[in-house]
Amino acid sequence: MGRFFRQDFLPLADGTRIYYQLLGEPRGDAPAMVLCDGLGCDGFAWKYLAPYLARHHRVLRWHYRGHGRSSVPRDLARLGMLYTCDDLARLMDATGLRQAVLFGHSIGVQVALEFHRRHARRVKGLVLICGSYGNPLDTFHDSTVLKRLFPLLRRTVERYPRPAARLVRAVLSTELAMQVAILVELNRERIARQDMVPYFKHLASMDPVVFVRTLESMAQHSARDHLPYVDVPTLIIGGGRDKFTPVRLSREMARDIPGAELLLLPQGTHTVPLEYRDTVELQVGRFLQGRLGLSPPPGTRG
Template sequence: MPEFMALRGTRTAFELAGTGPVLLMLHGAEGSRRQFATIRAHLQPHFTVLTYDQRDCGDTDSPEAPATLADLADDAQALMAALGIPRAHVFGTSLGGRVAQTLALRHPAAIDHLVLSSTWPLPVDLSTENPEAVTATAQLRAGLPATAEQLAAYFYPAAYLAAHPQARMHFAAAPPRSARSERRFLTARDMPALDPSHIAAPTLVIAGALDALVPSRLSLALAQSIPGARVALLPEVGHLGVAQAPDAVARLVIDFTRGAQT
């Protein structure tokens, strides 16, 4: 069960569990802290894992105005500060990876190691780089729950869906379209004038070789723009690596933050 904290005009839901250095995890666009339910079990023996629901997501109550990525990054830093955490390893996936980039640029002292998964550079508009997928997923989200299987195909590879048929209905329980989902859509389109090449934290970029939503070429371009960044390309993995390959993603995070070669 989550705890709640009044934070920068929100009532933020969060969970903190595990042992070891703090690992802050930032979920994707229409996800929540529950996006990390499976991978947490692999991480909590090694980290004190901090997950929370961003504005307009999950159990967090928010102001009725769209958030910017700067808002979300400042929320993350404020949550850490309120919990007495001056510095943490940070993991961000998909849109959460863009929040993590923004956090690294606005609050560099708060980050130890940075892991960016299934995400793309801040200056890049995903709807321009992958218009077919962005348009299709928006239409399919509007048709949920009837379109859950078609939407899942953009997040999981066909072979994975064949072997794990339950994943086909991953999006069936997604909340219906609402004012908060419309605000979140606007947040996802935010493009702050920040340059990832100025990220100073040791960085690992993880990409799924079969990611249909954020093609691996975009993640690799992000890695190339960050000085000294390492790259891990996961074969046979799509967009939701934290759900599809939690053991592999967790091992990458553990090894990277401990200084092992990736």
């Protein structure tokens, strides 16, 4: 992960503690790479891309409220998109990062786009991977089933949080759950089982109330109206077999964001950074060099 590594917590005024890592040596005034996770994730998707970037860039990894090692806010109303963007701005201030290239995976794409809307001067570029501009319940599996079921799911979790947590933990801790997910949702010929273990472990241990409240906020959010106003170089990466965020959403973003580049991997699913590690690293390196004038990490693989 490079010669430099630091991890710490940023304490906020409301008592929440945001966990973060800094990787890679500082590079003067060069923008850092900031990695924004998906919902229910604590960084599993960046397993390969983070150390790749850290060879030649400053990299900030962080956990949203109630995710990973970041604490659950005392007031559970203080969850969702607006708090997430504010937390990232404060985190960049605290770590001395004036500008950044924002990487978003899954719902992290929404975070990156909304952060640009609110803090455009702090964003040097965008890399949007397997995500959407918003309203994820409207497009999950290209069906409205989850959207219709979500109100009942949320009420049940809110009313019975402890039984819900035990049930989620019991189901997600089984090998069967992982194998079904790999078989149904992912490209089993390209994904490594060990790359998915951290995701299942984290999701099994997460507070289900935090999950549903964060999802509710993201489901009600859209940055679609902002896409024509994105004024920084943007790379969009999508998977042709992605059922969580169908590839048509990547095409829509590429169409509506001025000058955006689009990389589509026909056999890729929602975990493209893990399935197509070499291709993603090569394209990201070329993007950072060609569009932003930043040197790619040494030893780029083709």
